[in-house]
Amino acid sequence: MTTTSGDQPRHDWQDDEVLLHDLVAALRHADAAGQPLPDPRAEQMADAAWAWRDLDAELAALVHDSALEGASGMRAARVTTRTLMFMSGPHGVDIEVTDDALVGQLCPAEVGSVVLVTLAGEQAPVETDEYGSFVLDRPAEGGVLRLRCRSASGVLVTDWFVL
Amino acid sequence: MRRAAASTSPPDSSGWKTAVMPHEVSVSELATRAMDGDQQAWRALVDRYHPLVRSVVRGYRLSAADTEDVLQTVWLRLVEHLADLRDAQALPKWLMTTARRECLRVLRTGSRTVPMDPLDTMPIPEQPDRGQVDDGLLAAERREALLVAFATLSDRHRELLLLLAADPPVPYAEISRRLAIPVGSIGPTRARALARLRLAPTLAGHLADAGAPTLPPQSPLGAQAPSTRR
Numbered sequence: 001m002t003t004t005s006g007d008q009p010r011h012d013w014q015d016d017e018v019l020l021h022d023l024v025a026a027l028r029h030a031d032a033a034g035q036p037l038p039d040p041r042a043e044q045m046a047d048a049a050w051a052w053r054d055l056d057a058e059l060a061a062l063v064h065d066s067a068l069e070g071a072s073g074m075r076a077a078r079v080t081t082r083t084l085m086f087m088s089g090p091h092g093v094d095i096e097v098t099d100d101a102l103v104g105q106l107c108p109a110e111v112g113s114v115v116l117v118t119l120a121g122e123q124a125p126v127e128t129d130e131y132g133s134f135v136l137d138r139p140a141e142g143g144v145l146r147l148r149c150r151s152a153s154g155v156l157v158t159d160w161f162v163l
Numbered sequence: 164m165r166r167a168a169a170s171t172s173p174p175d176s177s178g179w180k181t182a183v184m185p186h187e188v189s190v191s192e193l194a195t196r197a198m199d200g201d202q203q204a205w206r207a208l209v210d211r212y213h214p215l216v217r218s219v220v221r222g223y224r225l226s227a228a229d230t231e232d233v234l235q236t237v238w239l240r241l242v243e244h245l246a247d248l249r250d251a252q253a254l255p256k257w258l259m260t261t262a263r264r265e266c267l268r269v270l271r272t273g274s275r276t277v278p279m280d281p282l283d284t285m286p287i288p289e290q291p292d293r294g295q296v297d298d299g300l301l302a303a304e305r306r307e308a309l310l311v312a313f314a315t316l317s318d319r320h321r322e323l324l325l326l327l328a329a330d331p332p333v334p335y336a337e338i339s340r341r342l343a344i345p346v347g348s349i350g351p352t353r354a355r356a357l358a359r360l361r362l363a364p365t366l367a368g369h370l371a372d373a374g375a376p377t378l379p380p381q382s383p384l385g386a387q388a389p390s391t392r393r
Contacts, residue, residue, distance in 0.1 A: 011305075011369070013370055016353070016354060016357050019357050019360065022305070022306075022309060023309050023313060025306070026309040026310050026313075027310070027313070027328055030310060039213055039217060041231065041318075041322075042210055042213040043206060043210070043318065045209065045213075046205060046206045047202075047206070049205075049235070049239045053243060061244075067267075067271045068264055142232065144232055144235050144236050159243075160235075160236050160239040161236070162233075162265070
């Protein structure tokens with residue numbers, strides 16, 4: 001950014017350094033003035049959310065997340081196993097997050113299959129046992145995910161969440 | 164800034180959404196249209212509230228990866244919960260609450276804590292108009308032109324320039340990882356992004372004022388690279 005360090009301002013925007021410098025200054029000025037900067041991520045996030053809408057399934061909302069429970073502080077939440085509960089009316093899914101797996105159960109208990117969905121795609125479905133319990137491999141990479149559960153009651157998708 | 168964006172000729176599809184969907188459209192109408200399957204309305208809704216959500220998230224000083232997860236989670240959830248929000252007035256509160264809860268979740272489940280969001284790490288300059296104090300109006304006009312031109316760039320080009328603008332500087336290795344391009348092509352890509360910036364209609368007059376040719380030598384390379392991320 002030394003190209004404009006002299007007393008004489010330069011406006012030669014054919015010069016890459018000058019153009020970049022002035023652009024950065026404009027972005028920072030807008031930021032300082034509280035003007036919303038165009039965020040390159042906003043549109044791709046909007047499009048991802050749009051593309052992944054699941055219009056046919058019943059949406060089970062996140063109603064409990066142990067990571068958010070308890071005023072007793074962060075340490076307690078960190079040492080215990082994280083549990084999540086998703087509900088839609090009488091139907092729901094409970095999930096327990098271990099180091100390498102998602103252990104869950106359909107509620108009420110019924111036989112079905114469960115698919116882990118990430119923004120990269122869907123994994124192979126896993127069958128539940130007779131009590132509706134299932135174990136999914138915890139995805140190695142982070143990121144946003146959801147479960148889609150198919151049973152005699154229909155198709156249920158959880159809210160998106162992050163491990 | 165937005166009015167100027169809307170009054171110039173609309174950029175191509177990678178440009179600013181507000182150019183397509185004017186700000187006068189009410190939030191409840193955008194939400195209704197989005198629920199009816201209008202993707203442009205959905206984009207406009209996200210565009211309008213993304214700064215709000217980002218301002219909530221930045222307060223938690225999360226890593227870039229965590230910030231991205233939180234922002235993405237908020238929009239993934241909203242698109243499916245629009246129908247639950249009976250009143251458009253409830254939308255900002257819903258967004259802020261969802262974002263806060265996700266940020267708390269990040270903090271409590273333990274994660275990286277290095278703030279790396281290039282938009283959030285830009286310091287406030289003491290004198291953004293250094294060298295242009297005598298000509299405040301012109302300076303404002305030039306900044307406006309740059310910002311509008313910037314908004315017409317492709318996602319990749321915008322992201323690269325934002326990363327290059329970050330202070331402290333983002334290492335090239337990190338830029339390479341985030342944009343999925345080799346370190347060696349960052350320089351050429353930067354040159355193409357800047358060449359593209361010069362081609363924006365709002366910069367034409369300013370380039371002419373400088374007495375320089377309108378088309379930079381790199382213009383054949385200025386063709387927009389397809390966005391391959393995600």
